[in-house]
Amino acid sequence: MKQLRNIFCLVFIVILENCNVGKKEDACKYYLERDFKLYCEQLVLLSPAILKEDKNLGQAIASNIVLVGCATYLKKKKECERKENQYLPGLYGMNETRENLDAITKIKKS
Numbered sequence: 001m002k003q004l005r006n007i008f009c010l011v012f013i014v015i016l017e018n019c020n021v022g023k024k025e026d027a028c029k030y031y032l033e034r035d036f037k038l039y040c041e042q043l044v045l046l047s048p049a050i051l052k053e054d055k056n057l058g059q060a061i062a063s064n065i066v067l068v069g070c071a072t073y074l075k076k077k078k079e080c081e082r083k084e085n086q087y088l089p090g091l092y093g094m095n096e097t098r099e100n101l102d103a104i105t106k107i108k109k110s
Contacts, residue, residue: 020093021089021090022092023085023088023089023090024085024086024088024089024090025080025081025082025086025090026092027090028079028080028090029080032073032076032077036069036072036073036076037073038069039066039068039069039073040073040074043067043070046066
């Protein structure tokens with residue numbers, strides 16, 4: 001009976017919070033792409049500015065931030081793909097609902 005109650009609670013949390021149950025590797029990659037993937041996408045846009053020799057201070061700072069962010073993304077992605085993460089459970093996707101609700105409440109306040 002206790003095990004059935006635990007399963008029911010888990011299903012209720014998953015439905016209520018709009019989260020996914022999967023491997024820890026999937027959860028790690030989900031949060032990593034949410035937080036860091038934008039840096040590697042911006043790297044493509046900033047590549048002409050990075051290759052220029054005569055760049056101003058703002059361009060140098062922006063290109064350094066993007067390069068470090070993309071390097072961090074690639075390093076952490078490799079850590080997510082460790083073998084033990086394929087067998088550990090993980091929850092992910094929960095913050096998406098809260099972010100949508102926050103955006104709606106900000107619109108209503110305006």
